[in-house]
Amino acid sequence: MSTEPTKITSPTKTALPPKITSPLKREIYLLSRVGLRDSHTLPVYKAHGGYAALEQVLTGGFTPAQVIQIVKDSGLRGRGGAGFSTGLKWSFMPDPAKDPRPRYLAVNADESEPGTCKDRVLMEQDPHGLVEGILLACFAMRVKTAYVYVRGEYRLSHERVAAAVAEARAAGLVGAKILGTDFACDIWMHKGAGAYICGEETGLMESLEGKRGHPRPKPPFPAGAGLWRQPTTVNNVETLANVPFVITRGADWFKSLGTPKSPGNVLIGISGHVERPGVYELPLGISARTVLEECAGGVWKGRKLKAWIPGGSSTGLLPAAKIDVAMDHDSIREAGSMLGTGAMIMLDETACTVRAMQVIARFYEHESCGQCSQCREGTEWLHQIFARIERGQGRMEDIELLSSLANGMAPAKTICALADAAAIPTHAIVKNFRAELEEHVRLGRCPLDVERHAAELTDLVPEGAHA
Amino acid sequence: MSPSERPALPEALRAEFTELVRHYPERQAALIPALHRCQEELGGWLTPETLEACAEFFGLEPVEVFGVASFYPMFHLRPVGRHVVGVCHNISCALRGAEDILRETCRVTGSKPGGVSADGRFSVVRLECQGACTAAPMLVLDGAFHENLATADVARVLGGAR
Ligand SMILES: Cc1cc2nc3c(=O)[nH]c(=O)nc-3n(C[C@H](O)[C@H](O)[C@H](O)COP(=O)(O)O)c2cc1C
Ligand code: SF4
Ligand code: FES
Numbered sequence: 001m002s003t004e005p006t007k008i009t010s011p012t013k014t015a016l017p018p019k020i021t022s023p024l025k026r027e028i029y030l031l032s033r034v035g036l037r038d039s040h041t042l043p044v045y046k047a048h049g050g051y052a053a054l055e056q057v058l059t060g061g062f063t064p065a066q067v068i069q070i071v072k073d074s075g076l077r078g079r080g081g082a083g084f085s086t087g088l089k090w091s092f093m094p095d096p097a098k099d100p101r102p103r104y105l106a107v108n109a110d111e112s113e114p115g116t117c118k119d120r121v122l123m124e125q126d127p128h129g130l131v132e133g134i135l136l137a138c139f140a141m142r143v144k145t146a147y148v149y150v151r152g153e154y155r156l157s158h159e160r161v162a163a164a165v166a167e168a169r170a171a172g173l174v175g176a177k178i179l180g181t182d183f184a185c186d187i188w189m190h191k192g193a194g195a196y197i198c199g200e201e202t203g204l205m206e207s208l209e210g211k212r213g214h215p216r217p218k219p220p221f222p223a224g225a226g227l228w229r230q231p232t233t234v235n236n237v238e239t240l241a242n243v244p245f246v247i248t249r250g251a252d253w254f255k256s257l258g259t260p261k262s263p264g265n266v267l268i269g270i271s272g273h274v275e276r277p278g279v280y281e282l283p284l285g286i287s288a289r290t291v292l293e294e295c296a297g298g299v300w301k302g303r304k305l306k307a308w309i310p311g312g313s314s315t316g317l318l319p320a321a322k323i324d325v326a327m328d329h330d331s332i333r334e335a336g337s338m339l340g341t342g343a344m345i346m347l348d349e350t351a352c353t354v355r356a357m358q359v360i361a362r363f364y365e366h367e368s369c370g371q372c373s374q375c376r377e378g379t380e381w382l383h384q385i386f387a388r389i390e391r392g393q394g395r396m397e398d399i400e401l402l403s404s405l406a407n408g409m410a411p412a413k414t415i416c417a418l419a420d421a422a423a424i425p426t427h428a429i430v431k432n433f434r435a436e437l438e439e440h441v442r443l444g445r446c447p448l449d450v451e452r453h454a455a456e457l458t459d460l461v462p463e464g465a466h467a
Numbered sequence: 468m469s470p471s472e473r474p475a476l477p478e479a480l481r482a483e484f485t486e487l488v489r490h491y492p493e494r495q496a497a498l499i500p501a502l503h504r505c506q507e508e509l510g511g512w513l514t515p516e517t518l519e520a521c522a523e524f525f526g527l528e529p530v531e532v533f534g535v536a537s538f539y540p541m542f543h544l545r546p547v548g549r550h551v552v553g554v555c556h557n558i559s560c561a562l563r564g565a566e567d568i569l570r571e572t573c574r575v576t577g578s579k580p581g582g583v584s585a586d587g588r589f590s591v592v593r594l595e596c597q598g599a600c601t602a603a604p605m606l607v608l609d610g611a612f613h614e615n616l617a618t619a620d621v622a623r624v625l626g627g628a629r
Contacts, residue, residue: 102492114557114596152503152541153597155610188490191500193539196595210495210525212538228492269601271559277601313558313596343600345559359561363595 002420014151026255029245030238030265034125040160042167045128051173054135058181068274071243073251075263078238078266080108080120080199081312083262083329084331085244092223093141103231105138105146106208107240110199112151113312114363115343118267119237121279123150123157126241132188133240135173136247138185141233145186149204152193160187162384173351196367200416204371214369215416220322227413238267256307258284262328266342270296273303273348274325285328292323303348307433311340313360314421316428317353317365335426346451352448353433354440357425358386363379375419382426389437403430475520484524497526502536510545511551511565540595548583548590550628552576553607556593559600564618568604569593571621589625 033039033048045051072087083301093103107130111119112128122130134146148165150158165187168174176184190208195379198213199205205227207213226232242264246254255263262284268291270422271277275297281289288310292298297307305320310327315338319324325335359381370376385402388394413419430437439447483504498521505517513536515529522529535568537541543551554560554569571589573579576589583590599605602614604626613624 111598112596113601115559115604116596117598117600120598151598152539152605153610186490190496191503193499193503194541194595195539207499208496210498210535212535271600271603272562277559277603279601309558345562345600347562351562356558356562359556359558363557366595413568 006066028281039125040127049286050128051132053244054132058179058183064140064142070251074246074254076242078236079238086239096142103143103144104227106234108234108236109148109150112196112199113341115271115312115340115345118269118279120157122237122241123161127161129170129241130237131164131245135185136243141258144184147188148191149192149208152191190283190436214371217415259328261330268342272346272348273300275300277367282373285326288327289323300347307347308348310337310346313339319432322396346358352446353436354390357429358390360425361386372414374409375414378405379422381405382440389440390446394441402426475516484489495525500571513546549588550609553592553594555597555605557596559601563603565604567618568616571618574620
């Protein structure tokens, strides 16, 4: 087990390498191969424990039900944002003896929640870890065909995972008669084309079928009627990358990391106003302050923290006073936000939270697929109201209007949770930063950095706006 | 060869797509990957002729293919410059100076966001989060990420694109 800090140079063209490190002394596994030369290739993967879990399962007489049980016992929760039990999700797939229809695994590599860039690290640096996780998931759910839906912009991720699948196929690890057994599994790559909504699991399935990424009403749930109306499971990249380790090291080992209700390690990205932004592997339940101070080197330029987002733009903005919260599902919920994708975004004392919300609301307006009026209209209104408050043209009633709009959008009032993703941070800013909203209205301008904001090109319409 | 003389779907692409559809139980699933390949190979944007040829190949109505293509921001349905520059303006990049990068990109290229420079060399677009948030701010030049940018880097990065 490597306990050395790892640091890699991104193979994409970068002015400065993004820092991907794991702090000393903590056990790491997800990023244990990251930083090795040619970590993305089969020989290096195999030399560092790769495909041992697959071999153990296929030649050790494991049944699919046993694999599901181990994953259930481990307590692994999905890393795509919702935090649902992975083993439980797998157990929803129908028994093939009773339901012989074809079945699919869709790997969610659409990673586009603002602030989030962790799956990319795994796909670029350790793609075989994902491939092995896919094979184990397919064995457990008796799936013969998996699709890896990679967002179109992730060119290197796509290349690396495709190359890993090809290497694995040539080595008899993908395709028919895997490792000489009766287990057969194909993995196909699929490229998205830049719409956030295709990360929502039913939007992803529509998109994979070659349509607009319009989410589907649930029920029916994917396990009953997913891709091409057949039984389907959708799992995030990081979720699947955990699985080989859970198999080789066992559920008890996994539970020894993290917290009882949120076991294991998690990739935490930290971006915004910090000295060393990066993706770090840490046990769930680590204090947010540790991530900020120890991993990211603290707030940049010697400034103070004002506000932070714990898990991507759809999780609510918290005040600096909450920085000692533990990064696990329950603790963050108690603190009034969500773990989401573990993408921490930090705002220093010179940042404007209203401006931040304007950017976030603009994103959800742009990405709403337009099927539900609450979401289509609601996201547009939220953006307009945040923009006018930020410009100094807001009214005090606008603050109430923000809350009532958000109440009209969520929870569970629309086909998918994109409306919730816009409503949740709206509620958070009204609750946690009301004084700053009011100050904008009272002064008739942004109290911070006025010149800079006025100079910004915010009124130009982005190209490629859809729906 | 002018666009009108060019066969809308060259034989090589047809052969590629015939292979691609084998990965799926239904033909239409290969449409979006196919549109990507068309955009890469056939002039950087999807012309009405290309969309019609894809419709014919996939057994769909042209309007259905147009409906799909227009949904996805990565597909260009109007002519673009020889190079496409995108600047992420989402939250992590915005906090680290994305608007300065965008302004400098506009200055260097002479194009507005959403436009094409007068010499046809550059299209400039605003982008949503590209998954480079821990290396913000960033820009994308013809699909390649350039990260951890300072304003002064922009001219150098774009200088290589003729
Ligand atoms: C609007 C929206 C966008 C989403 N985007 C992503 C994404 O980019 N990647 C991802 O893995 N999950 C995303 N999700 C969550 C997925 O719907 C789904 O819960 C997840 O892929 C399940 O995998 P897991 O159980 O392994 O976490 C999104 C959800 C919503 C509502
Ligand atoms: S909630 Fe928004 S994004 Fe989701 S289906 Fe409805 S309109 Fe589309
Ligand atoms: S916010 Fe710009 S890459 Fe994520």
